[in-house]
Amino acid sequence: MNLTLRVWRQPGPDAAGQFETHSTKVSDDASFLEMLDLVNEELIEANKEPITFDHDCREGICGTCGVVINGQAHGPQKSTATCQLHMRQFNDGDTITIEPWRAGGFPIIRDLMVNRAAFDRIVEAGGYVNVNTGAPPDANEIPIPKDAADSAMDAAACIGCGACVAACPNSAANLFTAAKMQHLNQLPQGQAERWSRSINMVNTMEEYFGSCTNHGECQEACPKEISVDFIAMMNRDYMKANLVNRRRLGERKIG
Ligand code: FES
Numbered sequence: 001m002n003l004t005l006r007v008w009r010q011p012g013p014d015a016a017g018q019f020e021t022h023s024t025k026v027s028d029d030a031s032f033l034e035m036l037d038l039v040n041e042e043l044i045e046a047n048k049e050p051i052t053f054d055h056d057c058r059e060g061i062c063g064t065c066g067v068v069i070n071g072q073a074h075g076p077q078k079s080t081a082t083c084q085l086h087m088r089q090f091n092d093g094d095t096i097t098i099e100p101w102r103a104g105g106f107p108i109i110r111d112l113m114v115n116r117a118a119f120d121r122i123v124e125a126g127g128y129v130n131v132n133t134g135a136p137p138d139a140n141e142i143p144i145p146k147d148a149a150d151s152a153m154d155a156a157a158c159i160g161c162g163a164c165v166a167a168c169p170n171s172a173a174n175l176f177t178a179a180k181m182q183h184l185n186q187l188p189q190g191q192a193e194r195w196s197r198s199i200n201m202v203n204t205m206e207e208y209f210g211s212c213t214n215h216g217e218c219q220e221a222c223p224k225e226i227s228v229d230f231i232a233m234m235n236r237d238y239m240k241a242n243l244v245n246r247r248r249l250g251e252r253k254i255g
Helices: 032-045 117-124 146-156 163-167 174-185 194-208 217-221 229-248
Strands: 002-009 018-025 095-099 108-110
Touching (some): 117 174, 117 194, 163 174, 163 217, 174 194, 174 217, 194 229
Parallel strands (some): 002 095
Antiparallel strands (some): 002 018
């Protein structure tokens, strides 16, 4: 298939960017990233700078491959990361516009690559269990209700790609933060730090990202189908955490 690509090129974080047009011919069996590889080979042969884009696993696991394709985070196929998208989703003769995630919390490094370190700051604020887990425990040592285990697993499916932020009109990171928080807050192992985790992660999120106004675009763009239900759960835990912590600090009497 013959394609025209409009690709965002930006030499550095502070440099001005612009769209560059490339024509290419690719098999419809190729993946989207293989198509970009091919374009880069052509650019290198022509002694031009290849397009910088992020990727690692190419299996929908690591979350690094995010780009906006024709205005949609990860492109037109639902529940699919860019690396799992195939060119058969497009038609011969199409013009495809490819842009980086655009959000204040994700500064552009170069071309299509953005810095998502703000996500690391949110996870560092509480997205872990602070206990020495020692050797792997026997299976089922801690009884967990099946519905809680299933829901925690659904939240843990987040690959941290940032599509939720890129798709949100407010550049909010509530879906990511809620997923990283609720996969722990629902399990017995996550209870000891539940309230401090809820406050620290939300406060850190708000340092970098906009506010959620319930557009739901994050859920639509998420390649792992993380539900906005987790945002509601996060909001409840944040509210409860503020009460619990006031009691702990002696600002409010228990009971
Ligand atoms: S490259 Fe790892 S999820 Fe796409």
